[in-house]
Ligand SMILES: CC(=O)N[C@H]1[C@@H](OP(=O)(O)O)O[C@H](CO)[C@@H](O)[C@@H]1O
């Protein structure tokens with residue numbers, strides 16, 4: 001059997017690649033303005049079908065989203081059969097196919113690819129796909145469907161849903177009827193699985209109400225869906241749910257806004273009461289940031305590092321209470337963006353590993369532990385349990401009633417977690433369960449350690465590719481001499497730390513700095529930003545005023 005060339009040609013001609021644009025499958029898949037993604041979606045449809053054929057007809061996922069980015073952006077990423085991100089080696093194949101300039105070139109690249117990757121075209125292909133609420137979504141999904149049609153793949157449209165629900169669907173579809181079944185392969189199955197575990201962890205009386213900022217995105221729909229199962233355990237108040245209002249998505253709200261600006265979304269000013277817990281989802285509901293106002297109405301951020309801390313500590317306590325602490329090693333994975341005081345607090349208690357930015361690095365490192373907890377500071381993360389750890393947790397025979405209670409809790413903790421990927425709603429339930437068990441409010445949780453004041457600055461340079469890093473991105477190797485200058489600056493500040501790396505998702509270089517006080521953290525960040533700008537050949541007439 002060979003490729004249905006005629007079908008591919010006819011449909012590919014309907015989705016020509018625009019001239020002069022170069023696409024790249026990066027950390028977050030393809031991501032750019034929604035209006036230039038039509039050809040990419042068609043080709044991703046073809047690629048997803050081939051990926052499925054390569055993996056013996058296992059179902060592959062495709063998610064159409066641009067997450068926390070502005071509404072005109074869109075993007076697409078592939079999901080591998082266990083619900084994890086696309087295998088790295090296929091990222092470059094995706095890039096090559098997306099950049100072929102004509103149908104002829106595309107088809108010939110496709111034929112080469114099938115040969116070199118040894119894909120058996122006669123195998124079946126199955127793809128499940130979904131999109132977020134962006135206005136450009138429906139047309140992009142139609143282009144994707146043409147790609148599936150061209151290759152004869154069987155498609156399942158999961159509609160408008162969150163990125164983590166799509167990952168969940170991929171895993172449940174592929175494990176259906178097996179010993180490793182992950183749940184029922186529907187959105188209701190997802191809500192039921194998470195909420196029933198949560199409701200067993202947190203019984204009556206219900207928790208105090210939680211405010212959820214839904215970023216005016218697809219998280220609003222999923223949060224509403226989930227909340228129907230939480231009436232007796234976790235009353236929620238959904239805010240920023242205007243999914244149909246043009247321009248509202250991620251605009252002055254959502255997890256990225258709160259983390260980057262370290263402040264309350266203006267829309268919550270008259271909503272949130274002092275002492276009340278609140279959280280923000282991002283535009284595709286895979287990131288979660290908590291916050292609260294103290295009695296003086298001061299804003300306090302509880303970011304991914306705070307989530308790691310409270311979750312990892314709780315899991316360690318449970319494992320100990322079950323009597324499995326010798327057999328189940330719990331570890332944490334962070335990136336250089338983790339607050340220095342979180343790393344200090346955690347390292348005194350647990351193994352902590354630092355890896356380069358990007359979920360795939362964190363996820364893979366976390367899989368090396370029996371139970372691995374990872375969150376990026378920006379709120380993307382989850383907990384992963386190795387298969388032997390899961391088997392042990394579900395087969396262990398406790399010897400005392402206390403152990404038995406702790407074991408049931410541990411089993412429910414496992415079931416409330418979406419292990420495939422960071423999941424704002426699943427993480428929210430996990431955090432709420434931990435807070436309930438520890439009788440913590442926002443303030444008690446926040447007091448585990450005090451964040452070092454920090455600042456993240458974007459620097460626009462002529463070519464960010466000249467920046468090369470080492471030591472999990474904490475040090476610069478190139479441009480030569482820059483790291484020594486940064487070290488000299490850092491040494492001047494009490495508790496100072498700063499690092500510089502090229503972004504993997506935006507055409508900028510990021511500077512992070514932290515220090516003992518807010519003015520010092522800002523000053524250090526802007527001095528390093530100035531250094532970077534000048535040394536990378538930034539135009540002096542365009543130099544941002546705040547750079548020192
Ligand atoms: C500082 C920061 O938040 N960086 C983000 C951002 O990566 P950059 O490579 O820094 O652009 O987007 C990634 C994908 O969403 C996310 O994994 C990462 O944490």
Ligand SMILES: [Mg+2]
Nearest residue numbers: 067282284286
């Ligand atoms: Mg996201």
